[in-house]
Amino acid sequence: MSLVEVTGLTVGFGSLKAVDGLSFRLERGGALALVGESGSGKSTVASALLGLHRGTGARVGGSVLVAGTDVERATDEELRRLRGGTAAMVFQDPLSALDPYYAIGDQIAEVHRVHHRVSRRAARARAVEVLDRVGIPDARRRARSRPHEFSGGMRQRALIAMALACEPQLLIADEPTTALDVTVQAQILDLLHTLREETGMGLLLVTHDVGVAAESVDEVLVMRHGRAVEHGPVGTVLGAPRAAYTRELLGAVPRVDAPRAVPGQAGDEIVLEATGLRREFGRGKRRFAAVDDVSLTVRRGETLGIVGESGSGKTTLGRMLVGLLAPTQGAVRHDGRPHTGVNPAVQMVFQDPVSSLNPRRSVGESIADPLRARGERDEARIRGRVRELLERVGLEGAHYDRYPHEFSGGQRQRVGIARALAADPRVIVCDEPVSALDVTTQAQVVALLGELQRELGLALVFVAHDLAVVRQVSDRVAVMRRGRIVEEGPADEVYESPKDPYTEQLLAAVPALDPQAAARRRTARRELAA
């Protein structure tokens, strides 16, 4: 009997078919990844394995067998035993997946007691044991902490501990590392791998990140529009994909080991210069410097990538470069002149294309804002220029009167780029411009930025956490850690022969697309840790 047997599964919400006739098997102790872009139905499948669609109004067809239990026909009691006891789920966002009001140890103990008839005391002891197992230091004391007292990586470990506490045969991990920094991601993936080796439990990994799948599983199932596109051993699917969509998907994945396709043409002119930038936040004892003594230069026509993990100060730096935030110390010079406040020549593209556009105004009006701000009053000229900009970023002039919700994520980011271009800038600071987008869309937006740069001689500052994306777009790279630049230089140099140990550590943590390389790197990481 297989651990998981899904036959002809369909899940519909209203008129939408999220999963459409999906079948697969997972043997005991095996590891399968469901890979796909947003909307492909992969998380819906994960929920169906635990019968989480019951009572939500979703229409579920086909059959799902987990360790012999028919999930759709099981009684509520059988389903409760299945959930956690047979198959445990590790959710995506560790920030919100734990109850903020109770101690982490108590939450794990509560779940443990659902599946094991033990005393409260024994359940607490078990919670400490599993917290210790997933690498929470000083687990006995930390078990009494509330989730907000844990870091993102520790919360993710706590969620895995919760799953472990029930000793399941199957672990379902839904984007378990998406919200985490790359070094923490590597730790979590290594942890999952070790636990699987030790306990022999099966793993169903749901992810949008092909690299994460390559690191963790034996088999891959590529999904699109609720259907299976390709299914096979991880080496075959990622190494020699048969389906056109898989090839497209893999082609779009940014590689950390490939240099920028078309290098920018850096001029001699320094268009943006920062010297000794420092920015403090907080008062009294809580005062800290988010950015500390950062100096950099950006030349015409080149891209400076700024890469760092969360909390490294990269966004604060970006905002100071644009003038949205005043530095506590230091100065930003633009074209050699001191630069205070916002300046039309330095524009910004924001991370979240959903919230950085006013939902109540048409996209045309949003793009026209910089024009009006500069004193343009002639409506015909404004409309003409906005149409031009829309077409320039690959949208249609007729989209002027449409609203943000009518566009996809990638299109919205194009609107954001058009808005930045409207002011005729010489520099654009992009703060995580593609991190909210699927890889195929990501590749398109990155290509657009490169095109615009060559055509208009723009200087770009590209702020991102994703090392591979930064390599793809940058001529020079600065690596940030705790508010400081630890290493800066030509992209190829920084990536090929990093000088700073932190850069080395970051690069070692990036998931590789080749499963064999991934295994080698895992061993290397283990040795590094030991």
Add this chain to the structure above:
Amino acid sequence: MTGFGSFALRRLVGAVVTLFAISVIIYVVFYATPGNVAQITCGPRCSPAQVHQVAQQLRLDDPLWSRYWHFLEGIVVGQDYSTGTSVAHCSAPCLGLSYQTGQQVTQIILTKLPVSLSLVAGAMVIWLVLGVGTGVLSAWRRGRPTERALTAVTLAGLSTPVFVIGLVLMIVVCGQLQLLPFPQYVALTDDPEQWAWNLLLPWLSLALVEAAVFTRLTRASMLETLAEDHIRTFRAYGVGERSIVGRHALRGALAPVIALNANDVGSAVGGAVLTETLFGLPGIGQELVHAVSVVDLPVVVGMVLVIGFCVVIANAVADVLYAVADRRVVLV
């Protein structure tokens, strides 16, 4: 608990400042109010000479600052006053004497406050149990007949004025069924049992309307928490609905309930005029309304200060409860 000590101290200082500001505002407002206070106080049949004498006695002709200073002095050191034949002392903190009766305001407060507090405390227990209980129930049973029935009842409760509920209760329970005598206030210290029986109807009529508000709030707040990710986590681990609703969702839904309750308790001390009047309860609200109508400044100031104090205390208690319910909250 140094954190708690400094929190309490801050709140106390805040309360004093607030009450001080309230008293200044009332003095200014009354000073600016048109009409002859001496004439009103003396009565319609007083001669001009008598009116003049009253005005002098009450210092009505003194400038505003002098009267206010006198008021502050009374609070700090007390004041002496003439009863006609002898001199009596009103010890600190003295809030002055009623223009109408000559009674010390502090004495009035001491007789009225227990009535109001009895009314509000009992009603609060009922509205919390009833309101939060039905709120949780209707969130749990969302979309089912139970919830629809509860919604209908609470909406009816919301739209019924207090005095209608009170009157109906009184007519049915005391008149028709003769289950209880018509309510008459008995002090808790005199006879606890009679105190409770006599306050039962006032409690119910004040609490029923309020409970409806809490039902709606709890329901909405519960539905919001039930949709959160951490609830999904516990569902996915087979934790029972009872624990999910009663343990995880309720705790998350309590914050707005605590906030509203503080507000309502504070304002009900002085604002339950309808209930007090209907059931003949000699509380703060009734006294305040009467004092305003006869421009009895010292009594008005006294009552408003008591109400203000209750609001400040209720909110401080709410802040402590927040911090107890949610460890992320830091008391400042």
